[in-house]
Amino acid sequence: MKILSKNLIKLRDIKTFKFKKAMINYQHVEIVNHFMKKPLILVINCGSSSLKFSLMDPKTGEESLNGIAQCLLSDNANISFKVNGEKQVLALLPPFDHNTAIVELVNFITKNNLFEQITAIGHRVVHGGEKYHQPTLITPQVKNEIAKLAKLAPLHNPANLVGIEATEKVFSHLLQVAIFDTAFHQTMPEKAYIYGLPYNLYQEHGIRRYGFHGTSHYFVTQRASSLLQKPLEQCNFISAHLGNGCSISAIVNGKSVDTSLGFTPLEGVVMGTRSGDIDPSIIFYLVEQLGYSLDQVNTLLNKESGLLGISGISNDCRTIEEQLLAGNKRAKLAIDVFCYRIAKKIASFSASLDNLDGLIFTGGIGENSNTIRSLILNQLSLLGFKANEQLNEEIRFGKQGNINDTTSRPCWVIPTNEEWVIAEQTQHLLINKGM
The missing domain is CATH 3.30.420.40 (ATPase, nucleotide binding domain)
Structure with a gap:
């Protein structure tokens, strides 16, 4: 000693x-x-x-x-x-x-x-x-x-x-x-991550869909499995990580089979300052017809678009929701576009699933904005989702639980904890290596 x-x-x-x-x-x-x-x-x-x-x-x-x-x-x-x-x-x-x-x-x-x-x-x-x-x-x-x-x-x-x-x-x-961050999505099948580009671009340069927010999706799907009291390897979920950056993931038997973010964190749904999916020809139009440089296009798509670009107010969803209540039409448009694109992406992932155990909301917006959650769920009635408005309003600011109506498929708010995943997986690695 x-x-x-x-x-x-x-x-x-x-x-x-x-x-x-x-x-x-x-x-x-x-x-x-x-x-x-x-x-x-x-x-x-x-x-x-x-x-x-x-x-x-x-x-x-x-x-x-x-x-x-x-x-x-x-x-x-x-x-x-x-x-x-x-x-x-x-x-x-x-x-x-x-x-x-x-x-x-x-x-x-x-x-x-x-x-x-x-x-x-x-x-x-x-x-x-x-x-x-x-x-x-x-x-x-x-x-x-x-x-x-x-x-x-x-x-x-x-x-x-x-x-x-x-x-x-x-x-x-x-x-x-x-x-x-990309590790959790390495279980995606080839059909989900290959772009419609010449295959040699993937073989020689690694141009494919990778996905991000992996630690967050991993954490909340484990928690949802516990709430269901069902083994993770038997669970199918759609997980929506909504914040300044957003991603939606389809989880089959506990593993990621598709996700909205792609080669970079720019693909997918509308986000705080990122455009999400656009027609690629818009880039050529900006450069050839409007005189943008490639650096300007990069800045536009990553830092000046999304909620900020549409609303002209802020990339902070809380600020935009305040303006929505005040009757600001651009704020309403930004929220409408944001929620519609997310609902559409969630619905599209039904093509990846044979059955669906439930939908998970997480991330800063997903955990705290009952308005955003309600607007998204209202557009997913065909998939059997319906919010219990009282529960939806109550479960915020760190709380966890169901927000669905009794007639609805399960829908949870689960606060993410990426730091815990990192700590836990770090310890597991050291134990497995005998260190």
Whole structure:
């Protein structure tokens, strides 16, 4: 135990944030883990200008800490921590980047005596291509593959890689695991992911439908299976993850067989700022007839369209709903288009199913907007859905449960927890590999 104590003392001494691999080997990690009362997984979700984090018990989903560093590399950079329901926000002087955000996170973790409880780090990585369909131990080779896949997710994978490399500098003694958003959808059959393009574009360049929000769809389908008290491998669902980004997935026997997002997160239904499906010829028209550059088209479709573009007000559904109640016609149009496209996509997935156990709403809008849910369900009566308006209004803001009428197919609101999936799958990987 004296050796163990010395190692823990060294772990706490991180003022310089420089760790030597000789400080602690994996045998010592196992000794520390053995004596810990509550081993925790640090979950990192890194964006281009943000870094979300959560320190979580992978068995229960209980969070010891969560927070976000945002507006990185700007004058407004700040980092917030939430512990035991209390939030602390620190405004920091620039330059404040991902590396300094990690340093501040480690400092906070250490001050709260949580450092030695961390057993591993789980990273959300958006695009894993066809190669990565399971939780993956991060190695130099895996990092190279994530970098190569950046051509398929230029806004996400480079940022995810920054988060990985920043944590490696500080947590050099811990194993790091990548959980890929695309992994859950690798069970789609070829007929669902091949585009109507020359087949060699898929063979040589990987141009196919991949799907995203996989950890969210995975989590809520497991919860729906529990609510049904039916084995997951016997369950068929349609899952609607609705937020600033939206995706609909068809689940057969617990596995994804189709999803609305495609080669990138631009395909599919109308979203907060993304157009979703459009006639591809519109792009040629914008360039050839209206003088748009390709960069301008990219910005238009990804950042200026969707709810924002149609309403001319905001990409925030709450703001648009307020304007809807105030009689704003563009707000009504935006909501109508949004709900119709989602209902149409849900109905189209009946082609993937022999039977349907129920519909799941999740994501920021799906969990909280009873208005959006009601408008969608009203357009799905042919599939046997009907909302119980009282339940629909009550089940919001973190609540879980049925919102369907007694004559309807089951329909649930299930708050997603992607961080828990990442923590749980990280732990499972380490256990399976005997680490």
